[in-house]
Amino acid sequence: MPLPQTEVPGRLQAHFAERGIRMTQQRRAILRVMETATKHLDAAQLLRKAQRLDASVDRSTVYRTLRLLKRHGLIDELDLMHINGEGHYYERKLGRDHIHMACLRCGKITEFVSDGFERLKQQVEKDCRFRVLISRLEIGGYCATCRGPQ
Amino acid sequence: MPLPQTEVPGRLQAHFAERGIRMTQQRRAILRVMETATKHLDAAQLLRKAQRLDASVDRSTVYRTLRLLKRHGLIDELDLMHINGEGHYYERKLGRDHIHMACLRCGKITEFVSDGFERLKQQVEKDCRFRVLISRLEIGGYCATCRGPQ
DNA sequence: TCGGTAGTCGCAACTGGTCGCAACCGGCGT
DNA sequence: ACGCCGGTTGCGACCAGTTGCGACTACCGA
The missing domain is CATH 3.30.1490.190 (Ferric-uptake regulator, C-terminal dimerisarion domain)
Structure with missing residues (x-):
């Protein structure tokens, strides 16, 4: 599937800057993981991967950052029909x-x-x-x- | 909105009998609440109302019964965009x-x-x-x- | 370069939903 | 009417996600 022209891949961080959202060490790690993800991630996977970039990242920071991204319409949250329990999955919104x-x-x-x-x-x-x-x-x-x- | 002809209201219990699903004291209470509900209920409201009919009903029995109803396509589960936190809402499926x-x-x-x-x-x-x-x-x-x- | 401060973080406690297990009971066969 | 047995239940421990709070820090202005 070709990427839509309105959106450049790998630039969640740029969106943050444009909108005047503060960039932190932890958010950088989380965004980098989201930008490079190729599949639907759940919160636990995201936490583990982000902690490999910055060990100080906390569970609640991941959730708070996801909520932030959701509010800005930069990601979508999915249930995927609760195929594996109750958890949610997240993906970058592209077009x-x-x-x-x-x-x-x-x-x-x-x-x-x-x-x-x-x-x-x-x-x-x-x-x-x-x-x-x-x-x-x-x-x-x-x-x-x-x-x-x- | 008129009720569809394929479905008689208030007959979740009949569905159970038809499909050979065991009827218990607790399920009777839970189904009765669902049948008479007029709004979207969440699990906690359902539990409280069911306990007024049968005080022995447990939280996990409510969730198990909801899962059962979902599997049989008798109810729908809704997020309602997580307007109030993470909880889910349930409603009878009618037509x-x-x-x-x-x-x-x-x-x-x-x-x-x-x-x-x-x-x-x-x-x-x-x-x-x-x-x-x-x-x-x-x-x-x-x-x-x-x-x-x- | 250096504070001041609003926004963010980590932590620990909490809510919503699930699971494993032993006790229990609905309903069929006799 | 009775007993058996597999499905169901309550319970307590657990996982997913949120919140309140005190400590911390990114970033603006001087």
């Missing part, structure tokens, strides 16, 4: 929203960008007079492989 | 899926049934060859009242 599909059998996560999703959000804006800021569509079911032939 | 919109300012929850949502799920089934079993679409933003005029 367009996408749907997450979680296979209830093999646990694979698939992402899907759809114009229909964008139209649906516009319909909500219009029909419900509701200003849409965040949206999350998660689907649980069986992926092409697990649902077998046909 | 068609609907979108939940949470106002980030006043906290009001609005529900919206949309053909576009159904079409979107069909598109996922077709384009991704993914069998859709559960789906959850939650939107956070500002409701008509809170976003002010226009």
